[in-house]
Amino acid sequence: MIHIGKKTKSIILAKSISKDNSKNTHRSIVKICKSSKKSKNFTQCNSLIIDKNSSAYTIPCIKSKNKYSYIEHETYSSYIKKEQIFFLLQRGINKKNAKYMILNGFCKKILNMLPIEHSLEIEYNLFKD
Amino acid sequence: MYILNIKNLNVKIKKKKIINNLNLKIKKKEIHILMGPNGSGKSTLSLVIAGNKKYKITKGSILYNNIKINKISTEKRAKKGIFISFQNSIEIHGLNNEFFLQQSLNSIRKYNKKKKLNIIEIRKKIYKIIKKLNFNKNFLYRSLNEGFSGGEKKKNDILQILLLKPNMIILDEIDSGLDIKNLKLIFKIINKFKKKKKSFLIITHNPKIINNLNIDFIHIINKGKIIKSSNKNISKIIEKKGYEKFIKKKYKN
Numbered sequence: 001m002i003h004i005g006k007k008t009k010s011i012i013l014a015k016s017i018s019k020d021n022s023k024n025t026h027r028s029i030v031k032i033c034k035s036s037k038k039s040k041n042f043t044q045c046n047s048l049i050i051d052k053n054s055s056a057y058t059i060p061c062i063k064s065k066n067k068y069s070y071i072e073h074e075t076y077s078s079y080i081k082k083e084q085i086f087f088l089l090q091r092g093i094n095k096k097n098a099k100y101m102i103l104n105g106f107c108k109k110i111l112n113m114l115p116i117e118h119s120l121e122i123e124y125n126l127f128k129d
Numbered sequence: 130m131y132i133l134n135i136k137n138l139n140v141k142i143k144k145k146k147i148i149n150n151l152n153l154k155i156k157k158k159e160i161h162i163l164m165g166p167n168g169s170g171k172s173t174l175s176l177v178i179a180g181n182k183k184y185k186i187t188k189g190s191i192l193y194n195n196i197k198i199n200k201i202s203t204e205k206r207a208k209k210g211i212f213i214s215f216q217n218s219i220e221i222h223g224l225n226n227e228f229f230l231q232q233s234l235n236s237i238r239k240y241n242k243k244k245k246l247n248i249i250e251i252r253k254k255i256y257k258i259i260k261k262l263n264f265n266k267n268f269l270y271r272s273l274n275e276g277f278s279g280g281e282k283k284k285n286d287i288l289q290i291l292l293l294k295p296n297m298i299i300l301d302e303i304d305s306g307l308d309i310k311n312l313k314l315i316f317k318i319i320n321k322f323k324k325k326k327k328s329f330l331i332i333t334h335n336p337k338i339i340n341n342l343n344i345d346f347i348h349i350i351n352k353g354k355i356i357k358s359s360n361k362n363i364s365k366i367i368e369k370k371g372y373e374k375f376i377k378k379k380y381k382n
Contacts, residue, residue: 109223
């Protein structure tokens with residue numbers, strides 16, 4: 001994300017799910033030029049790790065050339081907790097559905113923004129196992 | 130006819146014994162209270178009844194409606210009508226509260242061979258219950274338990290009970306975090322449910338609950354064993370002197 005104009009705003013939202021020994025890397029650059037005073041940026045990058053052997057990395061890069069800008073970076077990584085699945089099982093929901101609910105909840109913010117045509121493909125990918 | 134019958138239960142977690150030879154019998158239409166000092170195995174007992182795989186049953190059996198449920202999965206136990214409200218309600222990010230209630234209700238109805246309800250029918254049901262509980266409608270569209278206050282989480286558990294209508298209900302510290310008005314409301318609901326042939330096992334530290342509920346038995350548990358079972362009268366002694374009196378007696382013998 002490169003800011004040039006005055007009082008500009010931007011949001012970066014990245015979510016990743018790692019499965020089957022995969023490695024996920026998030027790299028981003030936020031550059032704020034000298035001319036773009038009083039601009040804002042918010043970067044959020046969350047990762048969900050399902051397997052024991054898969055991993056997730058985040059390498060953010062921030063370059064700011066004026067004193068009046070506001071830049072924020074937030075990141076966390078999480079896994080599906082056993083308590084969460086136990087809770088959903090206790091309410092009569094089967095294990096496959098319970099996992100799907102938690103995964104769907106994790107990436108809901110992004111799924112809502114994508115066009116409807118993609119929804120079938122996403123469902124197939126999440127349900128694959 | 131017992132709805133829940135626990136015989137000589139022994140439970141282990143990683144070589145540490147938590148429950149020793151525990152016996153407990155609950156009939157239909159009864160409210161039982163379980164009390165005891167911290168770390169005596171109250172919450173563990175509730176999780177074992179729900180079927181958490183972390184805890185291993187080394188000896189004894191749990192009978193539900195005269196059927197042994199030692200090896201039945203958590204999901205099936207829930208469908209048969211066992212409901213547990215956890216001490217710390219679990220938060221799930223992004224899971225719509227209403228969607229969760231729909232899924233839960235429909236899967237339980239399917240198991241009991243009832244007709245599947247559509248979204249509008251369920252929503253009508255939920256709105257009725259919300260009115261009873263003085264809830265704001267907005268909370269249905271928030272994530273499950275995320276950002277709820279302590280009292281709201283407990284009220285959400287009560288909402289699930291009213292919707293799912295289970296037969297055996299285990300409440301773990303339902304009174305913590307609730308204000309007086311809501312607490313009275315919940316006592317009212319529990320007393321009403323008792324008349325509908327539902328049974329309760331309530332885990333609590335607060336002896337004041339006993340005066341407000343129509344209670345049949347009080348059990349005191351220590352080190353994984355029930356050391357005293359009695360009726361309502363025992364509550365005054367607990368309120369004045371705590372559990373020590375019963376625990377010391379056991380050691381002297």
